[in-house]
Amino acid sequence: MQTKVENNKAWFLVMPVFLIVAFSAIIPLMTVVNYSVQDIFDPYTRYFVGTEWFKQVMLDSRLHEALLRQFLYSFTILAIEVPLGICVALMMPTKGRGASLALILVAIPLLIPWNVVGTIWQIFGRADIGLFGAFMNGLGMDYNYSSNPTDAWFTVVLMDVWHWTPLIALLCYSGLRAIPEVYYQAARIDQASRWAVFRYIQLPKLANVLVIGMLLRFMDSFMIYTEPFVLTGGGPGSSTTFLSQSLVQQAIGQFDLGPAAAFSLVYFLIILLVCWVFYTTIMNMQKDK
């Protein structure tokens, strides 16, 4: 016989969050869906156009290029930041004052706001007054991020690596600190090499934090706006124009609310799909353990 009384009153505690999410996310999203099927001239003059904007957006070559650039950018920074973050975490001291100092130094880039990071690198990378620009030109390269697309890409990627590798490093550092000493003792008894310790002890134990780190970095880089906008303004040409910049240009620059809403929904669906893939991966990894 069931004696425990089921009490669902705890759900009321979730109500404030639900209301906040409704006002900040669900209602705006519903409005975007409404905009995406209409041609809106002003708040009182609008015409139903069905799926026309979706067709236009899906066949727009500029958006295809922006999407390609976005994926290329996200995978490039992941391919650099994840191994680099692991290396930094492995090299950080684990005890004493050095550990605290290293943590503070590594965390500094994370404390700087996005637009300030863009401004720092805009000045830092200039060939005439910037240290990095002067250094690159001193090496004999004709470096100019405002006129050369390759240099612009290099600078945008480098800026992101500088800004966000510390996040991966700190996550990995916390993951490494959580490994019990007995694993290392067993490895020493077996006379395991440094590589074997990393491959069979440290890397498997870092798997969870790495998946979370990759998820965070992928999402963040996929939605990146401020830093490249401040640094290059999307140029030269449109070589560093990513999805969010294209969206802002369309929605605010051209005031094409209908196509911009359709574009937002496609963008949202891609992010939702990637989030689900990462979430499922994390959950399945935890189940396997």
Next chain:
Amino acid sequence: MAWMSWTLPTALFFIGIGVILVGMTTWQIVSPCVERRGFLPLATTRGDRLFIGLLSSAFIHLAFVALTDVNIAVATALCAFWMIILMRWG
């Protein structure tokens, strides 16, 4: 509500989503589901299959709109069929 620029099709769409969510919640209370493995390569609950079905339906609609000139109702019918298969055997 006028500022949200409602149209009949979008209102019906959201009512449909709302009805599905309420229905699934009621179904879960009346008959709690257990995770199982169907033709999908992962163990799923009823809610997981609904989410996968809705997300894949959105992409099927986008593909229809982008690649064909067929009426969108055909994509909706195809997605309804896909949802039934996924919920039952997924």
